[in-house]
Amino acid sequence: MTDPLATELDAAAVRVYQLRVTHPTDLASQLASRAGLSREQVSEAEDKLATLGLIQRSPSGGWVAISPESAAETLIAPMERDILQRRIAMAATRERLHTLSGDYLEARSMRSAKSSIEIVEGIDNIRAVIDDLVRTCVSTLHVLISGGGQSEAGIRAALPLDLELRSRGVEIHAVFLHSARRHRATAQYMDALSGAGAHVRCTGILPSRMQIYDGECALLPLDPKDPQAGVSIVRDPSVLSFLGQLFAHCWAQSTPFPEEERPTAQGPTGTERQVLLLMASGRTNEEIAGRLGISQRSVSRTVAQLMERLQAANRFQAGVRATQLGWLS
Known part of the structure; x- marks a missing residue:
C-alpha cells in the first residue's frame, strides 16, 4: 500500500x-x-x-x-490523534515509574546498611552498579588499577564516567602499575585523567583492583585474575577502614605519573566548550542538544569542528586529545 x-x-x-x-x-x-x-x-x-x-x-x-487544507486535515488528523494517544500513554508510564522513586530510595537505604557486603555477578550487573555509584559519588574516588595495560573496551567505558565525576568536582586518586605506562591506550587514559585534574600515580606492586567511593563503599573483584567474574560491594565500616589504610599505603609507595607537555592552543569557549564537555562524558548529539537547548544540526556541526581541531578520528580520541590539551580542566 x-x-x-x-x-x-x-x-x-x-x-x-x-x-x-x-x-x-x-x-x-x-x-x-x-x-x-x-x-x-x-x-x-x-x-x-x-x-x-x-x-x-x-x-x-x-x-x-x-482544497489542500481539507486534504491535509483528512490525511493528517488520524496521525495527530495517534501521536496524542502515544503522548498520553508515555506520560502515564512515566508517572507510574516515578511513583517507584520512594520505594527505590527506601530499598537503597536498606542495601546501604553499614554491615552489608553484597555480591554482584555478570558484567552488565557490574556496570549498572558502577554507574549507580558514579551518579551518587560526591567527594572522592580512590582507585587501585592492577593488571598493567587495560583493555580499550574497559577504558572507553571508564573514561566518560571519570570525566563526569571530575566535572562535578569529585577528587579522583588513581594508582596504576608502572608497566601500564608502556601500554599506549592505558598511558593515554592515564594522561587523560591527569589532564582532567585527577591525581594519578604509579607503583611496582598492587594487591588487587579496588574502588572506594566517598570512603563509604568499596568494590573488590571476586577473582583478581578475572575482573568479569563478579565483584563484592563492601559497606562494613571496619572493612572500609582497612581498605582505606591499604589504599593510603599504596599511594604513599607510588610515584607521580609524568604528564606529557601539553600545547597551549586556545581551547573552546561558550557553547563549544559545553558541547565538548558533554561529548567527552559520553552524551549523544541528541542528548547534548536537549541539555543545551540547541538544534541537533548545530550540535553535529560543532562536534565535527571540534574533532577536526583535535585531529581525532572518533569521539573517544577527541576526549583524550582534549584532556591532553587541557581543554577539559
Missing part, C-alpha cells in the same frame, strides 16, 4: 490538479489534451492526487478537486 506521506507531486501532477479545479467533468483524454500530456501521464498524476486526497471521485463520474 502506498504511503501518502511518501508521495511526491511533480509538475505534471500539479498541472492536472489545476485543470481538475477548473474542468472537473473532463475526461482523461480531454485533460491530457489541455495539459499537453499523454493519457498515461494524466492517470498517473490522478493516482498521486487521489492518494493525497487532493481529488475524489464524484457520484456523477469524473474527479472533484479538494
Whole structure:
C-alpha cells in the first residue's frame, strides 16, 4: 500500500490538479489534451492526487478537486490523534515509574546498611552498579588499577564516567602499575585523567583492583585474575577502614605519573566548550542538544569542528586529545 506521506507531486501532477479545479467533468483524454500530456501521464498524476486526497471521485463520474487544507486535515488528523494517544500513554508510564522513586530510595537505604557486603555477578550487573555509584559519588574516588595495560573496551567505558565525576568536582586518586605506562591506550587514559585534574600515580606492586567511593563503599573483584567474574560491594565500616589504610599505603609507595607537555592552543569557549564537555562524558548529539537547548544540526556541526581541531578520528580520541590539551580542566 502506498504511503501518502511518501508521495511526491511533480509538475505534471500539479498541472492536472489545476485543470481538475477548473474542468472537473473532463475526461482523461480531454485533460491530457489541455495539459499537453499523454493519457498515461494524466492517470498517473490522478493516482498521486487521489492518494493525497487532493481529488475524489464524484457520484456523477469524473474527479472533484479538494482544497489542500481539507486534504491535509483528512490525511493528517488520524496521525495527530495517534501521536496524542502515544503522548498520553508515555506520560502515564512515566508517572507510574516515578511513583517507584520512594520505594527505590527506601530499598537503597536498606542495601546501604553499614554491615552489608553484597555480591554482584555478570558484567552488565557490574556496570549498572558502577554507574549507580558514579551518579551518587560526591567527594572522592580512590582507585587501585592492577593488571598493567587495560583493555580499550574497559577504558572507553571508564573514561566518560571519570570525566563526569571530575566535572562535578569529585577528587579522583588513581594508582596504576608502572608497566601500564608502556601500554599506549592505558598511558593515554592515564594522561587523560591527569589532564582532567585527577591525581594519578604509579607503583611496582598492587594487591588487587579496588574502588572506594566517598570512603563509604568499596568494590573488590571476586577473582583478581578475572575482573568479569563478579565483584563484592563492601559497606562494613571496619572493612572500609582497612581498605582505606591499604589504599593510603599504596599511594604513599607510588610515584607521580609524568604528564606529557601539553600545547597551549586556545581551547573552546561558550557553547563549544559545553558541547565538548558533554561529548567527552559520553552524551549523544541528541542528548547534548536537549541539555543545551540547541538544534541537533548545530550540535553535529560543532562536534565535527571540534574533532577536526583535535585531529581525532572518533569521539573517544577527541576526549583524550582534549584532556591532553587541557581543554577539559
